[in-house]
Amino acid sequence: MGTLDGKVAFITGAGRGQGRAHAVRLAEEGADIIAVDICRDIPSMDYPNASNDDLTETVKLVESTGRRIVAREGDVRDRSAMETIVADGVAAFGRLDIVIANAGIVRLSKGGDDQQVFRDIIDVNLIGAWNTVEAAIPHLIEGGRGGSIVITSSSSGLRGTGSDATGAQAYTASKRGLVGLMQVWANLLASHSIRVNTIHPTGVATGMVLNEAMAALFAANDPGLATMQNALPIQMLQPEDIANAVAFLVSDEAHFITGTTWPLDAGFTVR
Ligand SMILES: NC(=O)c1ccc[n+]([C@@H]2O[C@H](COP(=O)([O-])OP(=O)(O)OC[C@H]3O[C@@H](n4cnc5c(N)ncnc54)[C@H](O)[C@@H]3O)[C@@H](O)[C@H]2O)c1
Numbered sequence: 275m276g277t278l279d280g281k282v283a284f285i286t287g288a289g290r291g292q293g294r295a296h297a298v299r300l301a302e303e304g305a306d307i308i309a310v311d312i313c314r315d316i317p318s319m320d321y322p323n324a325s326n327d328d329l330t331e332t333v334k335l336v337e338s339t340g341r342r343i344v345a346r347e348g349d350v351r352d353r354s355a356m357e358t359i360v361a362d363g364v365a366a367f368g369r370l371d372i373v374i375a376n377a378g379i380v381r382l383s384k385g386g387d388d389q390q391v392f393r394d395i396i397d398v399n400l401i402g403a404w405n406t407v408e409a410a411i412p413h414l415i416e417g418g419r420g421g422s423i424v425i426t427s428s429s430s431g432l433r434g435t436g437s438d439a440t441g442a443q444a445y446t447a448s449k450r451g452l453v454g455l456m457q458v459w460a461n462l463l464a465s466h467s468i469r470v471n472t473i474h475p476t477g478v479a480t481g482m483v484l485n486e487a488m489a490a491l492f493a494a495n496d497p498g499l500a501t502m503q504n505a506l507p508i509q510m511l512q513p514e515d516i517a518n519a520v521a522f523l524v525s526d527e528a529h530f531i532t533g534t535t536w537p538l539d540a541g542f543t544v545r
Contacts (some may be wrong), residue, residue: 276304277525282367284308284360284364286406287377289291289324291480292426294332295513296374299521301341305372308363309333309345312377315496318394320383323484330468342367350377350402356409366481370413372524375403378427378448382498384489390426393446404455407470411463420467422524423459427452429542437498449474459488460533469532471523476539477502477510505541 283300287293289311297307313326329345332433336343345361348355364370378399381391403425414421430442431449453472477483491499519538522528537543 276302277333277521278372279304280395281305281346281371282308282363282369282371283374284310284370284375284406284410285376286310286361286402287324288332288345289313289328289461289531290332291324291329292475292478292513292516293374293376294328294335294494295517296376296520297332297343298335298339299417299514299517300372300466300524301336301339301343303521304341306341306367307343307358308370308460308518309336309343310348310359310369312349313347316379316398317395318381318386319379320386320391321414321481323379324481331473348505350406351397353409355403356405360409360413364413369417369419370410371417371419373407373410373414373423374520375406376422377402377406378426378482380437380445380482381487382437382491383441383495384439387412391440395441395444396448396451396496397421398444400451400455403452407455409460411468412442414520415466417421421469422528423463423468423470423521424520425452425472427471427474427535427538429474429476429539431472432537432543435502439498442498455494456535457533464532465485469528471532471534471536472524473516473520473534474537474539474543475511475516475541476504478516479510503545504539506545508540511540
């Protein structure tokens with residue numbers, strides 16, 4: 275018996291990293307998965323997104339748990355694509371219980387077109403999460419069984435650190451904006467027993483961090499990175515650490531938790 279037996283979860287950015295870890299962990303608890311990832315790069319970014327092969331690997335990993343998965347290429351910036359994908363998933367599995375609005379991008383290096391960098395990060399991280407959740411809400415309400423929405427913010431969404439990099443500023447603004455959206459939805463949906471929370475991870479070992487652009491910043495002792503240290507002697511979390519916490523947050527054991535900002539950050543925010 276898993277804690278999520280028979281439930282269905284819609285997860286964005288599921289091609290790799292934390293999104294894949296959520297898909298596998300929730301499937302291990304008995305959930306069927308509706309997965310979406312852009313599976314292509316965004317030109318203003320300085321590192322690659324997940325590929326189609328990455329999403330195929332997520333499918334294999336979920337299926338190896340014995341659960342089912344509907345996986346689609348799709349861009350969270352496209353509301354109608356999100357509506358179609360979640361509707362297809364609900365048609366296949368018959369219900370929706372959990373939403374993990376996880377897709378996100380960053381750019382910490384300078385260069386590129388600043389206006390474009392800022393707009394793209396807000397578009398994916400903030401408007402993309404809005405599209406994801408708004409596409410899912412009618413299905414959650416129609417199910418009449420309550421639900422749990424988890425929005426992936428960041429330690430940056432709780433604490434702004436000084437940076438003159440446009441991408442870092444946009445990232446902080448987008449992740450803080452998610453807290454505002456979460457509070458609106460938590461109030462709006464509480465009467466339906468639909469819970470809404472943000473999570474705030476510190477650095478996690480994924481493609482967002484383990485890439486050439488970030489390695490170059492570390493090699494150059496970029497001052498922006500010096501502020502990114504955890505209180506606990508843990509340099510970086512693993513995607514599974516975040517997925518384990520989320521598996522609890524979406525389970526019935528957390529049935530009373532809504533409207534919260536949950537730091538998953540090895541003490542980053544108290545430091
Ligand atoms: N890695 C970290 O240090 C860290 C820390 C705090 C918060 N976060 C947040 O965690 C979330 C997951 O990131 P991750 O660490 O797994 O990094 P990641 O880059 O490995 O995963 C992000 C996923 O989102 C997908 N994606 C990007 N743009 C998309 C779009 N427009 N539509 C659909 N999918 C899109 C990518 O292809 C990728 O698979 C993000 O919201 C990120 O901001 C990451």
